[in-house]
Amino acid sequence: MSQPASSLVRVTKLEPQNLPDAAATLAWIATRCDGELERARDLVAGFKAQRPTDSLEALHAWNDIEVALGNAAAAASVYAETNPDGAVRDAADQAMQRIDAFSTDLGLDRDIYEVVTAVDGTGLDPDSSRLLERILRDFHRSGVDRDEQTRERLRDLAQAELLASQEFAKFIREGARSIRVRREDLAGMPDDWMSAHEPDQGGLVTVTTDYPDSIPLMTYCSVASTRRAMTHERLNIAWPQGDEVLQRLLGLRAEHASLLGYDSWADYDAEVKMIGDGGAIAEFIDQISAAAAGSAQRDKAVLVARRRQDVPEATDIDAADLTYYSEVVRKEDYAVDAQLTRTFFAFEKVRQGLLEVTGRLFGLTWRRVDDATLWHGDVTAYDVLQGDERIGRIYLDLHPREGKYKHAAQFVLASGVRGRQLPEGVLVCNFSKGLMEHGEVVTLFHEFGHLIHHVVGGDQQWVRFSGVATEWDFVEAPSQMLEEWAWDADILATFASDADGHTIPPDLVDRMRKADDFGKGFHARTQMFYAALSLGIHRSKPDDLTQAVRETQQKYSVFPYIEDTHFQCAFGHLDGYSSGYYTYMWSLVIAKDMFSAFDHANLFDPEVASRYRDKVLAPGGSDDAADLVADFLGRPYTFDAYAAWLAE
Structure with a gap:
């Protein structure tokens, strides 16, 4: 599965290309989001009229509806979080509101529920049987079997929850804060960072809470008062507006769970994990x-x-x-x-190294796409090839800008469906265009792991199981495991070098690993x-x-x-992850166990890497995560590897 580095795309610079203006983007959102939503409406109407009784016919009709809704929601989500134009972001948020309202109505539609419950699942293949079970479970969790008054209240709650979530996310996304300090109050900061932060006419330097500004400051600035001022701003992002919105969101979620018979939202949310x-x-x-x-x-x-x-x-x-x-x-x-x-981690080299390392590891080629329609000049697009076959496309949006999502995450632009559409994913991060902290390199590997999972797991008959559609508390495990490749001296030697071309020394990497274990x-x-x-x-x-x-x-x-x-106002995970932030550590326990199967002296070992790709990543959500891991490890996962690492 290994491929020579020369077969991989090389990127030396970023150039703005194919950048539509706001009006064109707004038109595209209307076409993609509302067009797909309208298609979903037509498909639902046809489903009700035809009332298919053949099990596979019914499942394929349902799959068509989910594909249309998924495409609409994915586009709205990406453009709400990444587009540089505020009007476009607002339009995408509004499109998501329409999509979510329709999805809620769909989950509460008794006519469709009656059609689905009449489907005889006897004789279905395992994937199809699993899909039917998931559809019925979703209908039950939506409250379709409740009385009319309860269903109407659940419908109102779902819309109110989405609006509160969007409002909370927007306050964080657009709520960057800053401090203004004298140059002498930035003692200890790297020269390249200082060069990028010139004082204003009053002699003061503005430092924002965005990652490329604040993380180096918190790491290197020797002036305690400066660090404390920045900490205060970082921990007060979206205060006080976010507090009221979060309180409202918590109340809505609590009522939602109670109406469905759960003791708390946490119990409702955890049921499917x-x-x-x-x-x-x-x-x-x-x-x-x-x-x-x-x-x-x-x-x-x-x-x-x-x-x-x-x-x-x-x-x-x-x-x-x-x-x-x-x-x-x-x-x-x-x-x-x-x-x-x-100094060993210049952004351009790191990005290229990431592509080469993951390409070699998973048997993939990343081919630059020069005619892709993008939303900003910093974004780059790559087709993903396995052998000669194109299996998907990825977009890398890796640098900060005003109004953009402030953290690091992978967004879906399209979910793969066998024979119909290839998976497309977007990596959204906030890294410097110059030198990177090693921790940022680790983050880049982590988030790229989600992209790989999305693309490699995208060859599915049913969109419900495409890509990272596993239990939510397993989603982080493949990405956390890929972080290990950013800590290996042999791996880093393939791309980490300073301005003079000197490769990062192995003994330094060893000390870095030991230092990282501290704390x-x-x-x-x-x-x-x-x-x-x-x-x-x-x-x-x-x-x-x-x-x-x-x-x-x-x-x-x-x-x-x-x-x-x-802190609660700046804690964006309280929106998307709600009560499930534990999933990061739950996934890490599994990631440490999966990594134990690799030869730590040769992380490019093709046998174990391909087995991991095929048994854990490629199935997407078509099987329970615990079974996927057991198939790879040859046994159920345990706490042992994590406990041993923690005790070292």
């Missing part, structure tokens, strides 16, 4: 917290002791100093200087703070969300709450 119910989430959070307790306190003590060298009266450390002193400890105790390390215990506890917050506020809906943050942080994190901050 690997974990099963909200109580099991709480148990998992406590299990991880207990396993990480010793390591967390040990490494925190190191940070406090090092901070005390600078601040003799210090007895604790919080988020304003955590990243900086973690970097100091890694530099002094592990001989890893991130300012030196980043993994308190990182796990912080993640459990986030997970417990997302779970807790969806189970009890507290009146004071800031107090809930304070109390939950005190219980699970080893770092104290910072006064006058409102």
Whole structure:
């Protein structure tokens, strides 16, 4: 499956191309989103009129409806989060509202439900039988079997929830904050960063909360007051507007779950995940917290002791100093200087290296598409080939801009359906165009793993199982496992080199890995703070969300709450992940176990890589995630590999 690097696309520069103006984009949204929505309406009308009784005929008719709705929703989602024009983003949000309203009506439509329940599933192949079961389960979870008054209220709730979610996301997306400081208050910052941040006429430098600005500042700036000012702004993004919206969203979700007979939204949401119910989430959070307790306190003590060298009266450390002193400890105790390390990770080389590494690993070729219709000059498109066959297309939108999604995620532009449409995915990140932190390289590998899963898993008969359509608490596992390739010295040697062409030294990579392991215990506890917050506020809906943050942080994190901050408003995962933030750690447990099957001395081993691709990624959601992993490992997954890593 390995391919020579010369067969892979090489990209040396970005050039704006095929960029439609706002009017053309608005017309395209109307065509794609509302056109596909109208097609779905026609298909539903035909489904009702024909009332197919043949099982496969009925499933194919339903699949047609889901394809149309999926295409409409995917386009609306991508353009709402990425288009540089605010009018386009608003139009995409409005299109999503129409799509969601129709989807809600569809799930509550008794006529269609009667047709589906009359389908005889006897003799169906496993994939088709699984699809029928999922359709019936979805109808039940939508409330179609409730009385008319309840169904009408559920319809209203679904629309209100979407509007609140969009409002919450928009406040975060457009709510970047900033600080203005003197150059001397930026002591310790890298030269290239300083060159990109010239002072204004008043002699002050503006630094925003966007990642390429704020993460280096939190890592390198030696001026404590500057770090604290930035921390305050980062933890107050979307405050106070987001708090009211989040409270409203929590109330809507709680009522929604109650009407369907669930104790809480967390129980409703967890029902279709690997974990099963909200109580099991709480148990998992406590299990991880207990396993990480010793390591967390040990490494925190190191940070406090090092901070005390600078601040003799210090007895604790919080988020304003955590990243900086973690970097100091890694530099002094592990001989890893991130300012030196980043010189090996120029963005252009990293992007090319990512394509070559993943192409070789999974037997894929990434071919630059020069005539693709894009939405910004920073975006690049690639066709994905397996052998001579084109199996999909990806778009990379990797740099920040005003109004764009602020974090890192993979968005679906089209789900693959065998013989009908190829999968298309969009990677949306916020990296510098210059030198990257190694942590950003790891993030890029992680998010690219979602793209690979989406494309490789996109050859499905039923769109319901296409790509990453597995249980939500497994979705992160393949991406978390791909992070390991960004830590391997032999892998990094294929693309990580400084301006003089010197390859990153293997001994430096080894020290980087050991330095990264420092703090993994308190990182796990912080993640459990986030997970417990997302779970807790969806189970009890507290009146004071800031107090809930304070109390939950005190219980699970080893770092104290910072006064006058409102993390809940900047925590975008409370929208999309709702009560399920635990899924990151649940997936990591599985990822560590899957990685144990690879030869760590040869991560390009074609036998295990192709087996993983074919048994875990290619099936998409056509089987339960636990069964896919067991098929790959030859046994059920366990907690052992994660526990061993945490104890190292």
